[in-house]
Amino acid sequence: MTVGPKLRYFFSQPHQPFFALGLLNAVLFMILFFLAFKGALGVDARLLHSYSMIFLVFTNFFYGFTCTTFPRFSAQPPIEGRRWMRVWALQLLGTLSLLAALALPMAFYAAVIFTLVGVALTLRVFLEIYAAAPEPRQDQYWIVVAFGMAGLSALLFLLAQIPCESCRRGVFFDYAVGVGVWLYLLFLPMVVGLRMVPFFSRVTGCEKSRGLLPLLFVGLLAHVILSNFWLRGLFAADLALALGLGREIWRMELPFPNPDPLLWGLHLGLFWLPLGFFAGATVEFFEAWFGYASLYLPLHLLALGFLTTILVAFGTRVTLGHGGAQLGMDRFGAALLYLTQLVLLSRLALSLAAGYGSVSPWFDISATLWILLWVGWAVKYGKILVAGATR
Template identity: 70%
Template sequence: MNRSIRYFFSQPHQPFFALGILDALIFMPLFVVSFEGYLAANATLLHAYSMLFLVFGNFFYGFIYTTFPRFSAQPPIDARRYLRVWALQLLATLSFLVSLWLPFAFYAAVIFVAVAIALTLRIFLGIYRAAPEPKTDQYWIIVAFGMAGLSNLLFLLAQIPCTHCRAGVFFDYAVSVGVYLYLLFLPAVIAFRMVPLFSRVMAYRKSSWLHPALFGLLLLHVLVGAYLPRGLFAVDLTLALLLGREVLRIELPFPNRDPLLWGLHLALFWLPLGFLLGAMVEFFEAWFSYSSLQLPIHLLALGFLTTILVAFGTRVTLGHGGRALRVGRAGALLFALTQVVLLGRLALSVAAGMGHLSPWLELSAALWIALFLFWVGLYGKTLLVGSEE
């Protein structure tokens, strides 16, 4: 096997990050053309499923397969085990692409994703059992992947034809469980462990109730959103206060001259801020019939999630690629661009509230694509072949 190919598959973050970036560049344009009616596909399903399990899901695998054994003081995961999961994710991507024209292929994509999650849970449970105490973070990571499996199952149930089933309910729960109990909860668990460590804030000890309270409130968000939407803002306001208090307890050295740390800190600040601003939006949506085009979710998905994945992904790529953990002005521009992407999405919601989607939808998607292309231009070669320094 070619040396470059061997290197590419030798560490879990490389194939998973590469597949996640490819999916990010493929599915966002397809969502836009589908939303605008140029592609006869379910635009909502396309966007939700691809982002949950094919874009962010691959980034999660790349980072967690690298760090979970380290959290647990165990040896690295054998390449054959994580490459099986990567192959399943690749097959899921291909199947989901085909499903845009042949809808029955969606069932294959769901099955591939389900098997990938099941294999991951099996690997992580084995590591968890062998790990010395404490292993609280590992426990909640496993719970988050369990929620990913539940969300994936709900997506499947939502697509199965059934005369007496309320498919819309299954779909709403699939998205809500996937976004809040997997997409946001998992990186939050990682962030409260890794950001203080990377920032050398050694005095910080996270509150023992943080993860159970966070999971419980996110679960409450899912239930209140389904049964009492007018009270949803109160749940998110509580989340903002809880998370804001915990972030302030860390006493992060912010602002910081190191763009890599600056990006990590900015992402962590966005976690409570996203819930706070989201609570305000939800209040106006529930009580004044205002439509924000899912702005509360996107404040968190772009402000917190995308920013922290760009930061974590850059750090892992540089560190494991043999380069110094320095990003310079280009890195600073990269993190600034993540905030521009968020502003573009905010502009889309404001325009949608006034009945105008174009050209804001296209601009928002273009900024998303530009972010990933910029990252590839800066660090793509390191991801693929490592440092030549």
Template identity: 55%
Template sequence: MQFTQVKLSKREYFFAQPHQPFFALGMINALIFMALFIPAFRGLFDTNAKFLHAYSMIFLIFTNFFLGFLFTTFPRFSGTPPIEPRRYLMVFLLNFLASLVFLIGIWVPFLWFVAPIFMVLSLTLTLKEFYGIYQKCMMPKQDQYWLIVGIGSGAISNLLFLLSLIPCSCKSTVFYDTAVNFGIYLYLIFVALVVAFRMVPFFSHVMEYKKSRFLYASMFALFLLHSFVSGIYPKALFLIDLIAALVVAYEIKKINLPFPNKEPLLWILHLALFWLPTALFLGSITEFFESFFGWYSFKLPLHLLALGFLMTVLIGFGTRVTLGHSGNALRVDRAGILIFYFTQIVVLGRIMFSLAASFGHVAPMFDISATLWILLIIAWLWKYFEVLAFGKRLP
């Protein structure tokens, strides 16, 4: 008896695997909200440009990449069956509604109170799903535990962003500042760190590596300390980030990665991992000069982590997952390699903006830096969108 494989329609294929709708939404949001941030930053329309940029980046862009990857890999980490489509599609729907409402909220401000509520529901369902898997897991589950802790920190950050929108006569920015620190350090960077230290050695076939027992606990504690000290005694920030850089650098040295590596899908991940201690170290130096010499870097330490480490690792993981789950060979052609190189031009552009802006020359480096981000997203979508969304086979 012969069985023929049922051919899925484009719509059915698009929603058949969790990474596809989430990655697509994250990429589209990355284009839209950066394109809107440029005129908002310049004051061309009346909106809170800082909130627009911070919230959209953390919860409408990077969160979608995270969930697309984790809804695929978290069950595999745990040796449990894949998550049912109806479960991850409910989370996707909430993320889509949050994105749409937040976009309209740029011109209808009260809707910005609604978008975080959708994200509360999204993150709650995600945590419920992952905690259920964690309870069933019969394998070592330190990574799963800390991923849940990191996502929980993201949920707290989301609530703090919501509280920061409530008018207050005290003029305090404590809710907003804490929301940003929790969202970047305890959520985005920490979750990406856990995934990277789990997957990069595995993809690199470094099987003898054993993580330090307290790596995750120590990094979470340092990031938590960073989040609170930044508002209480910022002069100590450089020391905290320097210690974090040394902890991570020591751990990476233990892995003994095969770098340099001729395989692009590996060296982009290695490069991203090397960026983590590098960004923390450069950020520490920057924070020292900011605290003791009054230099303002326009959030350079944060952006070194968000672009050097986070963006690079997501482009690397995203490309690998997109190719591997579409039935394509895990190889990157010249155009794909150029996209990988271009990630570093985006990082360099943001560094140049901070240097220029610190001397009073905001334009044109702001526009150049933001445009480089947009060009990177366009290039990736041009190369891989049909592969991601419809399973196009590459030559």
């Protein structure tokens, strides 16, 4: 079968099909979560939201980045197209399986199995590259560890759904989300961001502290464990992470505020790391001592403030740079970064409203703004992503 030039271009670089699937899923699964939360779909809204966001939205973006950058970090040739395309096909099958699970719950098992196989194939490729890479290999090691945590999280999601009268399935689910969010979804972009943001900003002579990444991993692991046992200890762990990350980013002396919207977005996303952990520690203080219910606010402060902000900026830079367009974000792109902060503020308002026993209208507003963010990005940069700037 002959493949047309447009399709051939679309599959010529790993970030293009992965980003496109991530964009589609970011909109699609937020709409479905909205309907499930409102009771219009007879499915578990928490399961749908957590699994889809971790493995079918952000993971697609992660594959797009790491399949390009991991070989470069390691001074190795690019990954063969046939190898990353298998992972993309598995992600597509995982998406279709989760959609099928809306009507046929057993299809959820297939979605998880496709995810696990994709993670396993990715780890196999990355371990081969890691073994061939010259020293130093610290960043590559922790990227591999983060993907290992993705596999563990997917396995825990699977165990949480297996019928078992004597099993504490809720514990499996809590740890599936905890490992998936803190040790994968947030840790992986920390590893990449703490390396790439100073590089893009042309900051020299300020290497990461040697023990930073293992300490971050231990701190995040403590967060996962303590969140289920000791809220007061959780407050202390997150406060320590906030102070440690704040000190590290302060040492970078990033040129902020920056007139370049791309760099401004990357810097802002990185600054949200200590800010998010500090705000999360503050929320956890009130949860532990006064019983305040925050509706997962610390998680969303980092997932929106750090992860989504830096993803919009990184994704735009990669799309423009690899698509042959002029490297620079215009006013519309800058507006998307501001919109990301509005999504965060609306989610903050949702948690505050939940403390008083209501989520209206902030749930509707935050979900709508999230959808507008990714639709807006697709409208502005989707053509470059799919066909390139000059095609």
